[in-house]
Every structure is written in structure tokens, then in C-alpha cells.
Amino acid sequence: MKGKISTKIFLPLMAITITVIISKLVPDKSAAYRTVFWIPLFGVISLLYVLAIVLSLKFETLNQWLREKAPLLTAAILFLSLWEIVTSKLSLLPLPYFPPPGQVVDVIITDRKMLLISTFYSLRMLVAGYLLGAFSGLITGTMIGWNKRLNYWIGPLQKIIGPIPATAWIPIAMTIFPTSFSASVFILGLSVWFPVTVMTSSGIANVQKSYFEVAQTLGAGKPYLIFRVALPAALPNIFIGLFMGLGTSFVTLIVAEMLGVKAGLGWYINWAQGWAEYKKVYASLGVMSLLFSTIITLLFKVRDRILIWQRGLIKW
Incomplete structure (x- = not known):
């Protein structure tokens, strides 16, 4: 119904919060892993997603789309967090063949x-x-x-x-x-x-x-x-x-x-x-x-x- 929001819609925001906490609080294994746009990117995504939630109160089609795609978006964000953990946080994968996602984001923006x-x-x-x-x-x-x-x-x-x-x-x-x-x-x-x-x-x-x-x-x-x-x-x-x-x-x-x-x-x-x-x-x-x-x-x-x-x- 119009005007109601399912709690499932907030799952991507929870995943973003987890990803930012891990990125900020868990130390990197190497200084070479430093990134510039990784955290600001999630800030922009969060603002856009919150705006979409507000608009979904008025547009039922958007509300339905958010309910349907929320688990998928959550899984994608958690995958990026896992990627960062096994690269920059734990160094389980060798450089330069497996860079962390933050460096990939930096390249997309700078290049x-x-x-x-x-x-x-x-x-x-x-x-x-x-x-x-x-x-x-x-x-x-x-x-x-x-x-x-x-x-x-x-x-x-x-x-x-x-x-x-x-x-x-x-x-x-x-x-x-x-x-x-x-x-x-x-x-x-x-x-x-x-x-x-x-x-x-x-x-x-x-x-x-x-x-x-x-x-x-x-x-x-x-x-x-x-x-x-x-x-x-x-x-x-x-x-x-x-x-x-x-x-x-x-x-x-x-x-x-x-x-x-x-x-x-x-x-x-x-x-x-x-x-x-x-x-x-x-x-x-x-x-x-x-x-x-x-x-x-x-x-x-x-x-x-x-x-x-x-x-x-x-x-x-």
C-alpha cells in the first residue's frame, strides 16, 4: 500500500554501514591499499538511496522496485565489503593482480x-x-x-x-x-x-x-x-x-x-x-x-x- 515502507528496504543501508565501519576501523595490511573515493562513494549512494525511499512513499512502483531489489543490492554491497577484507585488510590475494575495490573506484573516477x-x-x-x-x-x-x-x-x-x-x-x-x-x-x-x-x-x-x-x-x-x-x-x-x-x-x-x-x-x-x-x-x-x-x-x-x-x- 502507498505510504508504507517494508523493513526489507533498509537492508542496503545496513550493508553500507557495515562496509564503511570495516573500511574505517579495520587497519590495512599495506599503505599501498589507500583509496580516496571509496568512503565518499558510499556516502553518495546512501543519500541517493534515502531519497529513493522518501519518493517511494508517493510512488508505489518505486516502492515495489525497492522491495524487490533490496536483497540483491545488499548482497552486492556485502560482496564489495568481502572483496575489501580479503585484499586490503587481510592481504590474502597477491598484489597487483587483485587490487581492493577502492582502488578500482579511484581509477574509474580519476581515469x-x-x-x-x-x-x-x-x-x-x-x-x-x-x-x-x-x-x-x-x-x-x-x-x-x-x-x-x-x-x-x-x-x-x-x-x-x-x-x-x-x-x-x-x-x-x-x-x-x-x-x-x-x-x-x-x-x-x-x-x-x-x-x-x-x-x-x-x-x-x-x-x-x-x-x-x-x-x-x-x-x-x-x-x-x-x-x-x-x-x-x-x-x-x-x-x-x-x-x-x-x-x-x-x-x-x-x-x-x-x-x-x-x-x-x-x-x-x-x-x-x-x-x-x-x-x-x-x-x-x-x-x-x-x-x-x-x-x-x-x-x-x-x-x-x-x-x-x-x-x-x-x-x-
């Missing part, structure tokens, strides 16, 4: 300019390669699934090229394409092309024939049957291919950036590792996790919006 530039370059390459692979996969998948003659010629090529990991083509791509960026975009596109092609062709080939018969009875031509009947009916399969391609594109992106390009999150990891700056490696991994999870969430939103007619029929 934010380089991280933002690297994120921009990675996002630009990811979008270009993903769109190239998804568009190509939709075209070839539609051709294979719709036309048996095209399936006869293109199908074997797909079965030969598709199973080969896209990263295996990096030496050839670096030779053929004039720049490392264009070669990396091609590799990304290739990693997306195969799953999108397979799922699109499978979806179109499995569309019920009665759909086409009804449309033809009403005078529909071939373009209408393809774009207004086959592709919409195959959308659930197509989105599965898009999600599969998105996952493979993440892996391919990081590998391509480590080997060829001069900017990006993968390049940043490789560069930081070369200088034994593992706190920067963890910072890059955190930014990468946030970026990739945001992209996946956006694709889920697009799928739910387009396939709203399936709500109640299929549980995602």
Missing part, C-alpha cells in the same frame, strides 16, 4: 576521460559491426529460408564459413582491409551474421503454410508474403539470433581490440596489463559489464515492444 574515450570507440565499433552482421544475416537468412534454389547454393557456404570462429579470420582480415577498424568491423559482422542467418532461415522455413494460403487467397504477391507474412511470423526466431549474435559480438569485440585497433576497452585492458596496472583492468571490466548489460537490456525492450502480441502466450 574517467580515458575510459570514456575507450568506451566510445568500443561502442562505435560494436554498433557498426553488429548492424552490418544483423542486416547481412537477415538478408541471407530470408533468402535461404524462402527460396529452395538459393538454399541449395548458399546453404553449404553458410555451413562451411559459419562454424569457424570469427576471431580465426583476424589475420586474413588484417591483410585484406586497409585499416584495423574496417577489419575489426568485418570480424564483428561475421560473428553476428552466422547466428542471425541460421535463426532467420529456420524461422521463415517453419512458418505455417496456412498463413501464406490465406494471404494468397486475398491477392497477396511475393513481396507481401515475404515482408508482411514470413518475416513477422519469424520474428521470435530472428530475435533469438540477434541475441546470440550480440553475445558473440561482445567476445569478438574485445579480442579484435586487443590485437589490432589503437583505442577501445579491449585495447585499454591490454595496455593496462602491459604496465601491470591491474586496477585499471578491473575498472575496464566494470565499465564493460555496465555497457554490455545496458545494450542487452535495450534489445530486450525492443523485442518486448515489437512482440507485444505474444505477451501472455510465451514467457521470456
Whole structure:
């Protein structure tokens, strides 16, 4: 009910209190563990969370979200506290391979300019390669699934090229394409092309024939049957291919950036590792996790919006 707050909502604040007490009162094993922004970060988080609790008195949706996410947020905060204990407090994990979370937070804030530039370059390459692979996969998948003659010629090529990991083509791509960026975009596109092609062709080939018969009875031509009947009916399969391609594109992106390009999150990891700056490696991994999870969430939103007619029929 509006205006009531569950005691479960206050669990994250209790976890933050425990984390701050441990960080302030338990001495560090080494002076190298010192951090600047660790405690202020939890102060900002606490203020924002208290503000969210106050607003939840008026907005029931926010209240429900806080009740649902409170245990998860508490576990995440306690995990960070455990991470600090086994690194800075007890030194159970060796430096510099396992820095404490406070140093990772310091890197994200102090080196934010380089991280933002690297994120921009990675996002630009990811979008270009993903769109190239998804568009190509939709075209070839539609051709294979719709036309048996095209399936006869293109199908074997797909079965030969598709199973080969896209990263295996990096030496050839670096030779053929004039720049490392264009070669990396091609590799990304290739990693997306195969799953999108397979799922699109499978979806179109499995569309019920009665759909086409009804449309033809009403005078529909071939373009209408393809774009207004086959592709919409195959959308659930197509989105599965898009999600599969998105996952493979993440892996391919990081590998391509480590080997060829001069900017990006993968390049940043490789560069930081070369200088034994593992706190920067963890910072890059955190930014990468946030970026990739945001992209996946956006694709889920697009799928739910387009396939709203399936709500109640299929549980995602």
C-alpha cells in the first residue's frame, strides 16, 4: 500500500554501514591499499538511496522496485565489503593482480576521460559491426529460408564459413582491409551474421503454410508474403539470433581490440596489463559489464515492444 515502507528496504543501508565501519576501523595490511573515493562513494549512494525511499512513499512502483531489489543490492554491497577484507585488510590475494575495490573506484573516477574515450570507440565499433552482421544475416537468412534454389547454393557456404570462429579470420582480415577498424568491423559482422542467418532461415522455413494460403487467397504477391507474412511470423526466431549474435559480438569485440585497433576497452585492458596496472583492468571490466548489460537490456525492450502480441502466450 502507498505510504508504507517494508523493513526489507533498509537492508542496503545496513550493508553500507557495515562496509564503511570495516573500511574505517579495520587497519590495512599495506599503505599501498589507500583509496580516496571509496568512503565518499558510499556516502553518495546512501543519500541517493534515502531519497529513493522518501519518493517511494508517493510512488508505489518505486516502492515495489525497492522491495524487490533490496536483497540483491545488499548482497552486492556485502560482496564489495568481502572483496575489501580479503585484499586490503587481510592481504590474502597477491598484489597487483587483485587490487581492493577502492582502488578500482579511484581509477574509474580519476581515469574517467580515458575510459570514456575507450568506451566510445568500443561502442562505435560494436554498433557498426553488429548492424552490418544483423542486416547481412537477415538478408541471407530470408533468402535461404524462402527460396529452395538459393538454399541449395548458399546453404553449404553458410555451413562451411559459419562454424569457424570469427576471431580465426583476424589475420586474413588484417591483410585484406586497409585499416584495423574496417577489419575489426568485418570480424564483428561475421560473428553476428552466422547466428542471425541460421535463426532467420529456420524461422521463415517453419512458418505455417496456412498463413501464406490465406494471404494468397486475398491477392497477396511475393513481396507481401515475404515482408508482411514470413518475416513477422519469424520474428521470435530472428530475435533469438540477434541475441546470440550480440553475445558473440561482445567476445569478438574485445579480442579484435586487443590485437589490432589503437583505442577501445579491449585495447585499454591490454595496455593496462602491459604496465601491470591491474586496477585499471578491473575498472575496464566494470565499465564493460555496465555497457554490455545496458545494450542487452535495450534489445530486450525492443523485442518486448515489437512482440507485444505474444505477451501472455510465451514467457521470456
